[in-house]
Amino acid sequence: xxxxxxxxxxxxxxxxxxxxxxxxxxxxxxxxxxxxxxxxxxxxxxxxxxxxxxxxxxxxxxxxxxxxxxxxxxxxxxxxxxxxxxxxxxxxxxxxxxxxxxxxxxxxxxxxxxxxxxxxxxxxxxxxxxxxxxxxxxxxxxxxxxxxxxxxxxxxxxxxxxxxxxxxxxxxxxxxxxxxxxxxxxxxxxxxxxxxx
Amino acid sequence: xxxxxxxxxxxxxxxxxxxxxxxxxxxxxxxxxxxxxxxxxxxxxxxxxxxxxxxxxxxxxxxxxxxxxxxxxxxxxxxxxxxxxxxxxxxxxxxxxxxxxxxxxxxxxxxxxxxxxxxxxxxxxxxxxxxxxxxxxxxxxxxxxxxxxxxxxxxxxxxxxxxxxxxxxxxxxxxxxxxxxxxxxxxxxxxxxxxxxxxxxxxxxxxxxxxxxxxxxxxxxxxxxxxxxxxxxxxxxxxxxxxxxx
Numbered sequence: 001x002x003x004x005x006x007x008x009x010x011x012x013x014x015x016x017x018x019x020x021x022x023x024x025x026x027x028x029x030x031x032x033x034x035x036x037x038x039x040x041x042x043x044x045x046x047x048x049x050x051x052x053x054x055x056x057x058x059x060x061x062x063x064x065x066x067x068x069x070x071x072x073x074x075x076x077x078x079x080x081x082x083x084x085x086x087x088x089x090x091x092x093x094x095x096x097x098x099x100x101x102x103x104x105x106x107x108x109x110x111x112x113x114x115x116x117x118x119x120x121x122x123x124x125x126x127x128x129x130x131x132x133x134x135x136x137x138x139x140x141x142x143x144x145x146x147x148x149x150x151x152x153x154x155x156x157x158x159x160x161x162x163x164x165x166x167x168x169x170x171x172x173x174x175x176x177x178x179x180x181x182x183x184x185x186x187x188x189x190x191x192x193x194x195x196x197x
Numbered sequence: 198x199x200x201x202x203x204x205x206x207x208x209x210x211x212x213x214x215x216x217x218x219x220x221x222x223x224x225x226x227x228x229x230x231x232x233x234x235x236x237x238x239x240x241x242x243x244x245x246x247x248x249x250x251x252x253x254x255x256x257x258x259x260x261x262x263x264x265x266x267x268x269x270x271x272x273x274x275x276x277x278x279x280x281x282x283x284x285x286x287x288x289x290x291x292x293x294x295x296x297x298x299x300x301x302x303x304x305x306x307x308x309x310x311x312x313x314x315x316x317x318x319x320x321x322x323x324x325x326x327x328x329x330x331x332x333x334x335x336x337x338x339x340x341x342x343x344x345x346x347x348x349x350x351x352x353x354x355x356x357x358x359x360x361x362x363x364x365x366x367x368x369x370x371x372x373x374x375x376x377x378x379x380x381x382x383x384x385x386x387x388x389x390x391x392x393x394x395x396x397x398x399x400x401x402x403x404x405x406x407x408x409x410x411x412x413x414x415x416x417x418x419x420x421x422x423x424x425x426x427x428x429x430x431x432x433x434x435x436x437x438x439x440x441x442x443x
Contacts, residue, residue, distance in 0.1 A: 035259050038264060054262060054374030060254045119218055124225040138375030141242040152245070159245040184202045189235055 011036070012081035019070050019122040028072075034063050037082060040089050048093040058092040065092075065138040071161045136194075151186035158183055201234045209238075218311055305415065305442040309407040312435060317369050343370050361390055368401060377409035400425050400432035403439065419443040 018029025034155065041064070044055025049135050066085050075084065118152075144152055150171065157167045164176035165182070173179045198204055208221055223314045319339040330353055337346035350367040353360055368383030388398030399421050406418040422436040422443065430436075 014366060015311055030253070031256075031260065035264070041261070042393075057254075058259070060257045066248050084324070108242065119213070119220050120225075124222040126231050127225055128236050128239065129231055132240055135236070135240040136248075136376070136378075137244060138239075138377065140240060141248060142375050144241075144248060152248075153247040155241065156244055156249040159242040160249055180206070186207060187202050187238065188310075191242055192275060 009080065015081065016070055017074070019067055022162060023170050029064075030067060033067065034060075037063075037125060040086065044089070044093055046099060050096060054096055055093070058089060058096055062089040062092050068161065068162055140190075140194055143190055146191055146193060147186060151182075151189065154179065154183045154186055155190070201231060202238060206237055244384060253276050274432075296342070304420070305407050305439050308409065308442060309404045309440055310402055310434075313372065317373060320366060320369070331366075334363075334366060338366060338370060343374050347374070359386070359390060361387070361393060361396075361400045364390070365398075365401075368405070372401075372405050372408065375408075377405050380405040395431050397428055397431040400436055403436065406441070 015029055015033045015126060018032065021029065034087055037150050038059070041052070041055045041059045044050045044058050048055070050058065062085060066075070087195055144155070154167060157170065162170070164179040168176050168179045169175065173182070201283070204369040208217065213221065227236060319333050330349060334346050334349040336437045337349065347367060347370045350363045350370065353363040354367060357363070364383050364387040368387060371377070371380035371383060384398050384402035384405055388396065388400070388402060390396060403418040403421040403425070419440065422440045424434050426440065427434040
């Protein structure tokens with residue numbers, strides 16, 4: 001049974017509207033969202049016995065993950081923003097505890113294809129996943145830094161869900177088409193840097 | 198290649214039809230080069246997102262730090278009158294504790310970073326054979342030309358695979374370039390060399406493992422540090438420090 005949508009608080013609606021905007025509006029929405037439920041950090045310390053830094057990390061990751069879902073229209077409004085965010089935060093805290101108890105490093109994050117494209121068949125997913133598993137993440141990050149400010153900004157904004165039109169506005173390009181062509185060239189340049197010795 | 202990226206980009210940035218999905222799957226399964234392009238596209242996007250998120254988290258950290266005193270006062274709002282002095286003391290204590298512990302945690306990873314920063318900025322070595330090449334390589338390293346330095350040291354190792362300095366510096370270069378798998382292999386080989394009055398190979402391997410931070414790496418680094426301390430090998434003092442955080 002599908003749960004009904006609820007009427008969101010004015011403050012929540014304001015945050016969501018800002019997050020769905022671009023540039024400075026979105027930045028201000030991110031800051032407002034982060035500040036709104038900052039006391040979760042304390043809950044992370046008290047309820048989940050995390051230290052302050054871990055609780056802060058769990059909260060920051062929850063906010064980033066929530067922003068990604070909201071901007072990708074993944075927030076359906078079936079609970080308040082606070083309840084929904086708390087669920088994400090709860091899972092992050094539990095993950096952290098699990099990593100601590102199994103002595104696994106928290107920084108090492110495996111990237112799974114399923115997070116990125118769910119509509120593809122398992123056999124195709126598995127082929128791509130195997131190739132992604134071979135990626136040298138540190139080298140890729142190093143090469144991204146070598147790529148030059150404009151290219152890096154374009155790729156980061158695109159990865160953050162901004163459209164080419166938004167990117168054109170933010171970085172001062174004439175049209176979305178120019179951004180797309182430049183962005184794909186940057187990707188190719190990154191590939192060459194990554195492959196070069 | 199750019200054409201492929203255009204096609205892949207369109208696929209991920211739009212809502213593909215069932216026919217388009219089928220065609221995309223078919224190309225992944227039948228064209229290895231295309232599958233590699235897809236994997237690279239997704240990896241690059243993920244890496245870019247990682248850098249972006251780190252920047253955002255830094256911004257969040259600043260907001261959090263600025264909010265600390267106000268936040269501490271807010272916690273005690275219901276009992277503000279009764280516990281005024283206790284709250285004030287808690288705020289001060291909170292600030293002191295957070296300064297001492299929160300943003301300066303002595304984790305093994307941070308200690309490893311500190312070691313790298315303090316010890317691998319520039320190098321001096323006592324030269325054995327290959328003096329000219331080693332000297333050139335060290336100059337390249339000290340000038341920050343790491344790929345060129347690595348190429349040179351690897352060429353020395355091709356003709357002399359147990360060259361102590363070439364192994365040591367090739368490992369350090371790989372470590373600084375984030376090529377941890379290779380660094381670990383070089384340091385392992387370095388540690389196996391006998392008869393040198395100074396051989397930090399085992400300790401360096403532990404540092405590289407901490408930097409790689411893959412599954413089981415911390416445990417292995419801990420084991421190596423214990424061995425360095427137990428056998429009083431080179432850098433055992435620092436290994437002792439690391440052990441306290443592992």
